[in-house]
Amino acid sequence: MRPLRQLGELALLDWIRKRAGGEKGAGGKNLLVGIGDDAAAFRLTPGKAALATSDMMVEGVHFDTRYYTPYQLGFKIVSVNASDIYAMGGVPRLALFTLAAPPETETGFIKKIFEGVLAALGLYGARLAGGDLSASHSGLVLDMTVIGEADGVIKRSGARVGDGVFVTGPLGDSACGLALLKEMAEPVAVEKGASARDKLKRLSRKWRSSLQWETVKPLVVRHLMPVAKRPPGRVLTAMLDISDGLLLDVSRLCKESGVGVRIYEDKIPVSGPMRRAAETLGLDPLALAKTGGEDYELLYTAPQGQKRKNMGKNKGGILIGEVIPAGRYMVDAAGKMKRFKAQGYEHFGK
């Protein structure tokens, strides 16, 4: 029940530093200087390419603390960044975490954010090495930089005509999870497993017959605590992670590679729980799968070769279409082909 103002920055920093484990421990052997100096100092593996990515989460824009626990926020911002590192064909190594919070924020809330950050970094084998703490006037701002390394970098620009287009898993779960959370309008402590079922009761009253905890859980978990996907161990020509929706992100890949794409609507993977929940809420599952953001599945292109006849699961990837010389087309179940536009999340609301 102690606000940040009372604990102070230096005491919070000491707590974080102790938790982060300094230069010792797993993953820390190449960390020369961790939290507490002007900058983190580290060594990367000789010969490998270094990778660096940043993603920001702003309260009221990217998240609402009515839906998220602080632990989930910390976990998610790491996953979002780790996903970008995996999407380049790399592995995360260390992280800088910057947090701005109103001085009246409870210290316990802030510490739980850091616990989520550290848990997720542990999952990806990376270390917290630095960052910045600041006051804010209204709302939380989280910004994370993750540094990784890769043997070979996989860009968005390498797709070639004839390549297959693959995704690593079902799409739209996160967008559907968010729709469910908006109905519930309170945090679901999925990471503890505890009272979540009780919180679901209010939601269930409305859709008693169709929505079970087993249906809802994977969707809200996907939204609250997404886990970054590792790319399959095969030759890929281009890759990115789906953060702003399939149609927008596949358009980015096409633009960077200077190619077109044909996607088969009935190949877009939709999970059973998502289909059930979306239909209960009166939403179109396929629309969620096409334009819903924050799934953090990987979208990649790879030579099809002999795998072409075997549409479907492909070494961890699901074939959803193919690279063509130009134009972006969606083929519906009846075989009808239609152009599509880059639709998805635009950060300034255009």
Place this chain on the structure above:
Amino acid sequence: MRPLRQLGELALLDWIRKRAGGEKGAGGKNLLVGIGDDAAAFRLTPGKAALATSDMMVEGVHFDTRYYTPYQLGFKIVSVNASDIYAMGGVPRLALFTLAAPPETETGFIKKIFEGVLAALGLYGARLAGGDLSASHSGLVLDMTVIGEADGVIKRSGARVGDGVFVTGPLGDSACGLALLKEMAEPVAVEKGASARDKLKRLSRKWRSSLQWETVKPLVVRHLMPVAKRPPGRVLTAMLDISDGLLLDVSRLCKESGVGVRIYEDKIPVSGPMRRAAETLGLDPLALAKTGGEDYELLYTAPQGQKRKNMGKNKGGILIGEVIPAGRYMVDAAGKMKRFKAQGYEHFGK
């Protein structure tokens, strides 16, 4: 006169990408993938240590757009981070810049921030390699990560008893510049040299006899567009940059090194303009020099050897005191020694 909402994120990103120069041009030869992919990819010099630091600037907390032009904001956030890299004994190589702005912000304002960022990065020989753009609800949030490299890392923890304590230049200029800006209450376009003198008129009316543009300019420039200092080319035992005030930052160095310090009040460098302006404003120049933040001078310790007798300028550094086994003391002009506490900027207002 076009708001961000209307231009859109993708168009802004294209503009930034073109300006940043991609993987070509000076400093870009080791940049494998710049802006526009999931993460930046780059190569650092084999055998060198990598460095990474982040600093955030929040509107209303770290800056007020009544005093700053957008160009100055962009310039300053780079300098703040470059200063941390120099303070580790390294040089900046590349940067990730994250910006959150209300969707109604004018595009021209945002572009000027980026111009300031790119100008400062050019000054330090580093490249803009990535980042994130986001909407915010109220006010600007700037977060910068700078990645650098160093032959040998200089930590805060290496100070040894008997070392001299040095600073690279006068202290308190920035705090005094801020006090002047608060009186003027409008941005001073020092980077263009133009109408600044006119804007000073209102200030001058109040202190017509004592404050000239020549006095005020270096102080407001130091606050608005600080330039990060490079450390002197000699053996240093510990270093940090003075961002939160001498007394607080020297205390951090002492804590990390497990030592004490004796500072000679009359050795603390105070610039002529700062002394004149502070006295005109009714402020204590020495208090500004001891506790004023954001000077971004370097504070370092180094063996004194034969230099000890030569108090004063020392290869770019000014000797202000010495490392002792324990305790933090200030010696005044009369030779009287007093303990001091870590006073300076506390981000959560404790």
